[in-house]
Amino acid sequence: MTKSSPVMPFTEPQRAAxxxxxxHxxxxxxxxxxxxxxxxxGGHSIERLQAxxxxxxxxxxxxxMAVARQLFFFSQAWRITGDERCAARAHALYADLTGRFWDHQHDGWFFSLRTGADAHAPADPRKDTYGHAFAIFALAEYGAVFGKPAAIDWARRTLEIVKRRLLLPQGWLAQSASRDWRALDMVLEQNPHMHMLEGLLALHGATRDAAVLQEAGMPVMLFMQRLRSDDGTKVLEHFDAAGRPNGESGRxxxxxxxxxxxxxxxxYAMARGEAEYRAITAPMVAWADAHxxxxxxxxxHDQLDTEGRVISDRKRIWPLTECIKVQAMRATDTAEPAAYAALDRRIAFLTRHYLTPGGGWREFLRxxxxxxxxxLPATTPYHIATAALKVAEAYGLAGRAHAKVTV
Known part of the structure; x- marks a missing residue:
């Protein structure tokens, strides 16, 4: 008696899409x-291109931050395709980031450098949590993909700087600081903490260091206690120095x-071996889908208020790629045909309205x-790539495994 093939939760046309x-x-x-x-x-990446x-x-x-996102992107592009030009670009971006953006006088990563006649001098010398989070993320990903312990060391060094210089007594990270770390922005901002969690998960993925996963608990706890609404259905963005929603911007x-x-x-839950996360996240998905x-x-829509009213009806590409990531995870976790059908619809919408021939995209739609x-910003391939990686996982199309980096 022949063994029947397992019934797949997706169709071949869906897998082909x-x-x-x-x-792309x-x-x-x-x-x-x-x-x-x-x-x-100049030996460096370009910030944006004319479409x-x-x-x-x-x-x-x-x-x-833009250099870091490109470093992540080309590291993953090499891992998926094996194109040695992507590897060469990743190595050049790593050299650019670590060779030019680090402040050797005060430590930390400059927010931006100048281009043109005064190239490589600081344009904005501030130190921001958002940028440091992406440095940790990209250096960890690059180190894991290419087996580069020095890159992991840079990521760890960055984490120590963040903890020493940007962690406030209130329990959250300052949004930014002056070059010499004296003037700290005391308000609480959601976005830097979210990306710090992303960076710590990448560093943990590269090293399997339990101490790094423990550090990731800080932004998660902050999310649970302050960054989400009282009813658990939405993420708030802007808070004052006391951690309260900051006036109108707090809505x-x-x-x-x-x-x-x-x-x-x-x-995060999967890294900790915890199966239950849907009870926390399901209301957030439902609210975002509904409103x-x-x-x-x-x-x-780019922005709503807490009542679900539209503030900004522009439609940037990245919210859709984040939605695709969540739908791909749902398909992976449930193996339900309905989840794959919904994922296919999201990919079709992205392809039809945002992606353009030759690897381009439309950044904003009305x-x-x-x-x-x-x-075309140099930062957006990161968003497209993170969505594509989750889609690849859902359909069993992932590329080669990361290299192992010894802790």
Whole structure:
């Protein structure tokens, strides 16, 4: 008697659409930035490109965060495709980040450097938690992909600086500080803590160091105690120095960040070996789905208020990629055909309205889904890639495993 093949929860057309998205992310977008996103004379990445002709937009600066996101992107592009040009770009980005953005006088990463005649001098010398979080994230990912212990050392060094210089007595991280760390911003901001959790999860994934996972408990506890609404349905953005929602800005809700927290909390729970996370995250997904999506035109609004009213009806690409990540995780965890069907619909919407031939994309859409931007930021391939990685996992299309880095 022959053994029957297992029934798959997805169809071949769905799997093919997922593969096209992954190819767009790691082959087409990588090629676009390999060919147009590097200043050969200056030896550094370009902050943004004109969408029409892929020429550099001269903004006069380049951010450490943008370099870090590109470092992550090209590390993963090499892992998925094996294209040695992606490896070479990742190594060059690593050299640029560690060789130019570190403040050797006061420690920490400069927010931005100048371009042009005064290239590589600090443009904005502040030290921000958001940028340091992405440095930890990218250095950990690069170190894991290529087996580079020195990159892991940089990530650990960054974490120690954050704990020593940016941790406030109130229990949260300062949003930013002066170059010499004397002037600290005391308010509580959601977004830097979310990305600090992302960075710590990446560092734990690279090292399996239990102490790093314990550090990740800080932003998770802060989320549970302060960053979500009292009813647990939404993530708030801006708080004052006492940790209270900060006036009108304290009523802002970004559905994309709700999806992003859902994904990170799921990964945190899995790293800790805890199966139960849906009880916490399900109300957040339900609220974001119910209020964030535009029922008339489709797509996700950038900003709402706590009552679900639209504040900004522009539709940037990244909230949709975060939604795709959550749907891909749901498909992976449940293996339900309905979850894969919903994931397929999200990918189809992204492909139809945002992605453009040759590895490009539309950064913003208006409410009616017409394009509303003319540039491509170097930071967005990170968003597209993180979604594509979760989609690859859901369909069993992931690339080679990370290299092992000894703790």
């Amino acid at each position: 997922a593969q096209r998205f992954i190819t 992310a790691f082959t087409d977008t990588a090629r676009l930035w390999l060919e147009h996103g590097w200043d050969a004379a 029409a002709n892929l020429t550099p937009v001269l903004v006069g600066y380049r951010r450490s 802002i809700v970004e559905p994309g960040h709700s999806y992003e927290w859902v994904g990170l909390l799921r990964d 964030g999506f535009d029922p008339q035109h489709g797509g996700i 409410r009616d889904l017409t394009p509303d931007s003319d540039y």
